[in-house]
Amino acid sequence: MLLFCRNYNPEDGRGRKKPASKEQAMSELLEVIQSTKPDNFTPHIVEKTDDYIHVEYESPILGFVDDVEFWFPPGNRPIVEYRSGSRLGNYDFDINRKRIKALRLSLEKKGWESVGY
Numbered sequence: 001m002l003l004f005c006r007n008y009n010p011e012d013g014r015g016r017k018k019p020a021s022k023e024q025a026m027s028e029l030l031e032v033i034q035s036t037k038p039d040n041f042t043p044h045i046v047e048k049t050d051d052y053i054h055v056e057y058e059s060p061i062l063g064f065v066d067d068v069e070f071w072f073p074p075g076n077r078p079i080v081e082y083r084s085g086s087r088l089g090n091y092d093f094d095i096n097r098k099r100i101k102a103l104r105l106s107l108e109k110k111g112w113e114s115v116g117y
Contacts (some may be wrong), residue, residue: 043055
């Protein structure tokens, strides 16, 4: 399982010029989730609340399902915490790492940055 944190309003980026609201960040995140399909895994949003998104990614060949969760913690910090993990097995051929990297790169194009990683 991989755990990460993202800042959607970095100080040296749009956070200083034109900060995004939590709602805008959620919208950007949903757009990236739906448009990013590393290794052709299909994303299915199974739960969405004001501060949480649960996505299942299904493999194109064998139908294995991986879980990715995103959480916007309470408070004023522009942070999204997320994790990606396989449901089965101990080795995933680095697909979770590839998925997170693809999501990270797409979010960076929208002005996001990594926090502490």
